[in-house]
Amino acid sequence: MAAITTTGLGKVYPGGVRALDALDLSITDGEFFALLGPSGCGKTTLLRTLAGLESPTSGSITIGTSDVTRLPPGRRDVAMVFQDYALFPHMTTADNIAYPLRVNGVPKSSRHDKAAQIAAELGLAELLARRPGQLSGGQQQRAALARAMACHPKAFLFDEPLSNLDARMRLEARSFLKRLQRQLGVTTVFVTHDQSEALAMADRIAVMESGHIRQIGTPVEVFRRPSNIFVASFIGSTPMNLLEAMVVDGQVETCGQRLVVPNGVIAGLANGVSFVLGLRPEYLTLHTASVPGALCGVVAVVENLGSQQLVSLEVSGTTVRCVVTEDAEPALGAECWLVPRAERVLVYLDGELVEDAVLSDAR
Amino acid sequence: MTSSVISPWEVTGRIGRYAFLSVVLAFFALPVLWLAFAPFNAHPTMATSFPEFTVENFRSLMDNPNALSSIGNSIVLAGGTALLVVVLAALASYALSRASIPGRDALLYTLLLLSSIVTGTAAMVPIFLLAFQLDLIDSQLGVILVLTGGLLPAAIFILKDFVDTTPRSYEESARVFGASPLQIIRHVVVPLIRPGLAAVTVWAVANVWGNFLIPFLLLRSPDKAPASVVMYTFYTEGGQPDLGLISAFSLLYSIPVVGMFLFVSTRYGFRFHGGIKR
Amino acid sequence: MTAGAGPTMTRVRGRNTGAVAADQDAAGLGRWRAGLFVLPALVLIGVFLVLPALWTIYLGATDFQLTGTAAAQPRIVGMDNLLSVFSGGGFAGSLLLTLEYVVGSAVVGQAGLGLALAWVMRDRRGVLRRVVDAVVLLAWILPNSVVAFLWIALLDRDSGTLNALLGTPGFGWLLRYPMLSIIVFNIWRGTAFSQMLYSAALANVPRSQLETARLTGATPWRQLWDVVLPQIRGHVLTNLLLVSLWTFNDFTPFLLTAGGPDHRSETLPVFVYVTALTGGQLGLGAAISFVMLLVNLVIAFGYLRLLGRRKDGAA
Numbered sequence: 001m002a003a004i005t006t007t008g009l010g011k012v013y014p015g016g017v018r019a020l021d022a023l024d025l026s027i028t029d030g031e032f033f034a035l036l037g038p039s040g041c042g043k044t045t046l047l048r049t050l051a052g053l054e055s056p057t058s059g060s061i062t063i064g065t066s067d068v069t070r071l072p073p074g075r076r077d078v079a080m081v082f083q084d085y086a087l088f089p090h091m092t093t094a095d096n097i098a099y100p101l102r103v104n105g106v107p108k109s110s111r112h113d114k115a116a117q118i119a120a121e122l123g124l125a126e127l128l129a130r131r132p133g134q135l136s137g138g139q140q141q142r143a144a145l146a147r148a149m150a151c152h153p154k155a156f157l158f159d160e161p162l163s164n165l166d167a168r169m170r171l172e173a174r175s176f177l178k179r180l181q182r183q184l185g186v187t188t189v190f191v192t193h194d195q196s197e198a199l200a201m202a203d204r205i206a207v208m209e210s211g212h213i214r215q216i217g218t219p220v221e222v223f224r225r226p227s228n229i230f231v232a233s234f235i236g237s238t239p240m241n242l243l244e245a246m247v248v249d250g251q252v253e254t255c256g257q258r259l260v261v262p263n264g265v266i267a268g269l270a271n272g273v274s275f276v277l278g279l280r281p282e283y284l285t286l287h288t289a290s291v292p293g294a295l296c297g298v299v300a301v302v303e304n305l306g307s308q309q310l311v312s313l314e315v316s317g318t319t320v321r322c323v324v325t326e327d328a329e330p331a332l333g334a335e336c337w338l339v340p341r342a343e344r345v346l347v348y349l350d351g352e353l354v355e356d357a358v359l360s361d362a363r
Numbered sequence: 364m365t366s367s368v369i370s371p372w373e374v375t376g377r378i379g380r381y382a383f384l385s386v387v388l389a390f391f392a393l394p395v396l397w398l399a400f401a402p403f404n405a406h407p408t409m410a411t412s413f414p415e416f417t418v419e420n421f422r423s424l425m426d427n428p429n430a431l432s433s434i435g436n437s438i439v440l441a442g443g444t445a446l447l448v449v450v451l452a453a454l455a456s457y458a459l460s461r462a463s464i465p466g467r468d469a470l471l472y473t474l475l476l477l478s479s480i481v482t483g484t485a486a487m488v489p490i491f492l493l494a495f496q497l498d499l500i501d502s503q504l505g506v507i508l509v510l511t512g513g514l515l516p517a518a519i520f521i522l523k524d525f526v527d528t529t530p531r532s533y534e535e536s537a538r539v540f541g542a543s544p545l546q547i548i549r550h551v552v553v554p555l556i557r558p559g560l561a562a563v564t565v566w567a568v569a570n571v572w573g574n575f576l577i578p579f580l581l582l583r584s585p586d587k588a589p590a591s592v593v594m595y596t597f598y599t600e601g602g603q604p605d606l607g608l609i610s611a612f613s614l615l616y617s618i619p620v621v622g623m624f625l626f627v628s629t630r631y632g633f634r635f636h637g638g639i640k641r
Numbered sequence: 642m643t644a645g646a647g648p649t650m651t652r653v654r655g656r657n658t659g660a661v662a663a664d665q666d667a668a669g670l671g672r673w674r675a676g677l678f679v680l681p682a683l684v685l686i687g688v689f690l691v692l693p694a695l696w697t698i699y700l701g702a703t704d705f706q707l708t709g710t711a712a713a714q715p716r717i718v719g720m721d722n723l724l725s726v727f728s729g730g731g732f733a734g735s736l737l738l739t740l741e742y743v744v745g746s747a748v749v750g751q752a753g754l755g756l757a758l759a760w761v762m763r764d765r766r767g768v769l770r771r772v773v774d775a776v777v778l779l780a781w782i783l784p785n786s787v788v789a790f791l792w793i794a795l796l797d798r799d800s801g802t803l804n805a806l807l808g809t810p811g812f813g814w815l816l817r818y819p820m821l822s823i824i825v826f827n828i829w830r831g832t833a834f835s836q837m838l839y840s841a842a843l844a845n846v847p848r849s850q851l852e853t854a855r856l857t858g859a860t861p862w863r864q865l866w867d868v869v870l871p872q873i874r875g876h877v878l879t880n881l882l883l884v885s886l887w888t889f890n891d892f893t894p895f896l897l898t899a900g901g902p903d904h905r906s907e908t909l910p911v912f913v914y915v916t917a918l919t920g921g922q923l924g925l926g927a928a929i930s931f932v933m934l935l936v937n938l939v940i941a942f943g944y945l946r947l948l949g950r951r952k953d954g955a956a
Contacts, residue, residue: 053535072669074541086536090554099550100540151540376861380761384773387758391776391829393802394791395783401794447685455682462666462675474686486934487910488917488927489696493689512689515682531667538669547668573784576892580918591786613787624782 002064002154002187003029004050009059011045011211019045021211022059027189027204032181034202035191038234041208043191044159050189051080051157064154074103079148083160085140087132093119093143094128100151118146122180138169145180156181158190162197174200195235199223207231225346227353229276232346238281238310241320242348245277252277256316260293262342268354269347275354278346284322286311287337288330294337295320299330313338398617401610420611429585430612433593436503437572437616440589443507444514445567449560451511452518457552459519460526461534471523474516487580494581501583509581510571518563525559526552565627572620590616697934700927722928731904732929735912739889741820742827742908747888750828752880755835760865763843774836781833789896792826815898819906823894830893835880842876843869875947882944886937909933 004027011020019042027033035043048054050061052073060069068076079100087096094115095102101111119125122142132140141161148156161177162170178201181188192198198205199219207215207222207230215227226232232240245254247269252259254277269275287294297313297320309329312321313336322338330336347354402420424430459467490509499505533555537547553560575591582588585596594616597608670678701722726732758777762770780788795802798813815822846869854864870877892910894900900907900915907915909929917926 051535051539053538073535073539074543076539078539080536080539082532082536084530084532086530086532088533088537088551088554090557099537102550103537103540103542103546147540372860383757383761384769387754388773388776391773391780391832394788394795394829395776395779397791397794397802398783398787451682451685454678458670458675458678461668462670462672486690486693486697486930487913488700488923488930489693490689491918492700492923493693493696508685509689512685515686516690519682534667538667544668544670544674552668569782573786575785575896591784594786594790609790613790617783617787620782620784621779624778 003027003062004155004187004189005062006046006050007060007062009046009049009056009061011042011049011054012057018211020049020056023211023213025206025213025216027187030185030187032178032201032203033187033189034198034205035189035208036195036198036205036234037193037208039193040210042211043193043208046208047080047157047159047189047191050155051078052076053080077151077154078157079151079153079155080157080159081141081144081148081161083163085132085144085164087135087140087143087147089132092129092131093124093135096132096143097124097146097150099147104151114150115146118149119143122146122149137165138173141165141173142176145177149184154187156186156188156190158188160192161190162192162194170197177201196237199235207234209234224344225353226278229278229348229351232278232348232353236280236282238305238321238323240346241277241279241281241284243277243279243318243320245275247271247273247275255295255318255320257295258293259295259340261340261345265345265347269349273349276348276351278348279320279340280344281310281321281323283341283344284320285339285341286322286324286328286330287339288334289337291337291339294339296335296337299332299334299336302329302332311336398610398613401606402614404607404610420607421615423608424611424615427597427608429588429593429596430608432586433588433590434616436587437589437591438619439503440506440510440578441568441571443503444510444571445564447507447511448514448518448567449564452515452522452563453553453556453560455515456519456522457526457548460523461531471520474519487576490577491580500581501587503582503587505581506578509577510574514567514570518567521563521566522556522559525556529555561627561630565623568623569620694934697927697930700924701931703924703927722924723931725925726928726932731907731912731916732932734904735907735909738820738906739908742824742891742894743885743888745820745824746827747831747884748881750824751831751835751884751888752877754828754832755837755880756839756877758832758836759839759843760869762840777833777836780829781831785893785896788830789893792822792829792897796822816902819898819902823897823906823908826897827888827891827893831884831887835884838876838880839873842873846872878947879944882940882947886940886944889936889940890933 004025006023006025009020009023009025010018012018023046025046035046037043045054049056050063052068052071056069060067062068063076063078087093088099091099094112097115097119098106098111101114106114116125116128119128122145124139124142124146127135127139127143132143135143141164158177162173165173174197190201199222202219204216204218205222206213209230215222215231217225217227222231222235226235226240229242233242243254245252245259247253247266248258249271250266252261252266259277266275290296295313295315297315299311300314300319301312303310303312305323307326309324309326310321311324311330312319315338320338324330403417404420459471494500494502494505494509497505499508529552533551534547537551542550573591578589579592582592585593588596590612594609594612597605597612666675703722758773762773783791793815796814798804798811798816801814803814804810804812850868850872851864854868859867890910891908892914894906894908895911895914898906900911910933913926913929913933916929917923920926
């Protein structure tokens with residue numbers, strides 16, 4: 001068990017593609033850490049570099065107390081679970097789980113005992129004699145986890161651990177993984193492109209874009225206070241409303257309307273400054289009667305999300321979305337008013353969150 | 364097809380199709396019938412006829428000094444070549460598929476070109492001279508080496524196809540667990556590409572088994588000649604082909620290669636392996 | 642080499658050779674070890690494939706002979722051999738016969754019959770298909786010498802099966818129609834390859850497209866012409882070029898007719914053999930081989946060009 005640190009880690013592919021750009025990352029011992037980002041952002045490259053499958057072109061990696069930057073993958077004492085699980089199709093579950101022990105020269109009988117023991121912990125005891133092809137997706141995933149656990153690594157690396165499961169299995173596996181990680185207490189880094197997965201499982205998330213880390217924080221921090229427009233638009237199952245706005249006479253003008261915002265939100269901004277107003281649909285309250293200082297629009301689309309409705313309003317030509325509860329569904333074409341929740345109004349200047357714009361006690 | 368209404372066109376189409384298939388079946392089966400009947404015929408002629416059943420032909424085959432040993436020679440040549448081809452092609456194709464060797468693509472294209480242009484026939488004369496210079500005339504090793512050289516490029520291609528379609532995560536996974544490159548090849552790669560190895564083995568064996576030209580060109584002593592060459596020495600004292608011997612020998616000579624195809628096709632579904640599946 | 646290089650070469654087309662992914666050294670081989678892995682194969686190929694090719698060019702320029710003074714000290718005769726190849730009586734006729742053989746048995750025969758079989762059998766499973774597949778394949782996998790003998794028996798003048806069936810005893814097919822005989826023989830021998838290739842190609846044509854064509858009322862012929870052929874064009878090209886190449890270099894006719902009667906079935910491979918090894922004129926034989934290499938090269942380059950163009954088109 002160990003902390004993982006990268007210092008100035010960079011990876012430039014021959015041909016000049018910069019996959020990782022001087023990344024400084026510090027993952028604490030026992031942490032469940034997510035690397036989140038769209039495809040091609042470098043998250044998988046980073047994970048593979050931690051595993052030693054790719055070598056960095058600059059910077060260093062420390063696992064525990066030792067610098068592993070130049071060590072081959074087998075000597076870093078990490079275990080990786082691949083997106084396709086990479087269970088050897090010609091070996092039984094037992095042989096698969098015991099494979100790391102076989103490589104380390106553990107005698108056959110004791111490594112099979114060990115495999116059986118781990119398999120039992122993960123509910124695979126009945127499946128030891130089967131080949132991977134005879135296992136369900138969820139069973140394959142657990143077999144791959146068992147194999148990773150067999151060598152008692154300092155850290156686990158998971159590449160898109162849930163992407164090969166169907167939707168229902170995925171939810172189950174999410175809870176399972178989180179519980180398992182808690183139990184084992186082993187530092188775990190996983191890669192995902194699905195923000196809901198990262199929010200649900202991770203202790204902390206690094207949001208990445210084109211080789212850079214755009215924000216590191218707990219799920220709550222990343223969801224409530226995305227530190228730039230990229231993170232703001234990437235996180236959240238319903239995308240955040242990002243509205244062009246301007247300070248006029250000490251007030252916010254957006255979509256051609258005056259919007260009353262809580263005191264202090266734009267305290268630091270001078271008159272005439274353009275900025276982007278970030279309002280999550282979840283943090284907007286919809287009123288069917290006129291509210292002074294609210295954004296006024298016409299209901300254009302209502303989408304059913306189950307217990308909630310996603311309402312799209314036309315506000316002077318701009319679409320603004322908000323989430324309402326099931327009993328508050330407005331009629332199509334009705335005029336409605338949107339009031340932002342006081343402590344959840346975000347201001348982005350030049351793409352970055354204006355931090356001191358918010359009253360500290362409002363958090 | 365349970366549809367009850369069939370248009371006249373469809374009827375014509377079906378009749379046409381069955382007629383076509385019957386003709387094709389007859390065309391392909393006809394020459395083979397002789398192989399099924401003549402060996403057991405007490406008085407074999409060139410004609411295909413229901414035999415006056417006998418195994419006498421096989422007995423005289425046993426008495427022929429070169430017949431059985433030639434099958435043995437064929438086994439030596441085919442086995443030796445196939446082994447050499449499979450081992451060398453597997454190593455080369457793995458390295459070519461997985462490591463970034465400079466100029467790999469150019470090399471592959473050159474090999475591809477060579478494998479199709481330098482055939483036994485076109486390079487017959489220099490192959491003979493080369494064997495002469497290397498003192499490989501009348502040597503089974505010489506035949507094996509020449510055949511291996513000719514088969515390797517295509518074998519590398521077939522196997523590289525298999526390696527290319529094998530997900531790299533298997534090897535990477537083993538690597539993260541600390542397996543050495545040779546362990547990875549032994550534990551992971553060889554089992555994964557086993558169908559490809561089987562396909563190449565069969566293909567190499569079949570090629571050598573049937574090859575007439577190279578052993579005919581390079582081997583001199585009758586006791587080293589493989590079955591393909593020895594078949595042409597079965598003449599009666601009168602200078603006529605000894606049909607009893609030839610037919611029995613043909614059957615004996617064909618069975619291994621047909622059996623091998625059957626075995627591999629039932630085991631691995633040999634159709635266009637490494638091939639045109641997509 | 643019959644059953645050979647085809648499948649692999651076709652596949653190259655479908656693959657994105659420029660992909661970064663394939664370059665990654667998944668097993669941690671490293672350059673040195675990778676080089677060592679490739680080396681033995683390269684040495685064998687170099688000695689027994691590349692060297693003979695180069696030697697053919699050298700030989701083609703000498704008056705090398707099997708015996709006599711020229712055997713001990715071959716002289717460089719430059720283009721003389723090539724000139725005598727072209728001016729010599731046999732060559733032009735032999736080249737013509739080879740073309741006839743390639744076009745008749747490979748391009749029209751094997752490819753045509755192979756496509757027809759694959760098309761007719763496309764939706765069939767079950768006994769009939771297995772039987773047809775088996776007999777066609779059997780013709781392909783039997784050893785050359787056996788196959789040649791089967792056909793000698795089939796076409797025998799006095800008691801051959803064919804004459805018995807047709808009621809034409811005493812008709813010498815191999816003597817009267819030597820070219821037709823070896824052409825039909827080669828169709829019988831090699832159709833399996835084309836049939837398998839086309840079957841695989843047809844299996845890849847999306848069913849939905851054929852069904853769309855059927856829904857618009859297209860006849861099977863129109864479906865083949867409008868929907869299937871444009872999609873398997875690449876396979877057709879590959880197939881034609883490969884079977885042409887193989888047939889061009891095919892030595893098996895020698896086993897049936899030995900080039901006779903009176904050189905009437907003496908295709909180029911047989912011509913080389915007769916000139917160089919029976920006649921002992923190695924230089925001249927090599928010069929003919931050299932011309933054959935050139936023809937092979939043209940066919941192979943044509944193939945690679947088409948391959949490359951298709952890849953560009955696909956990307």
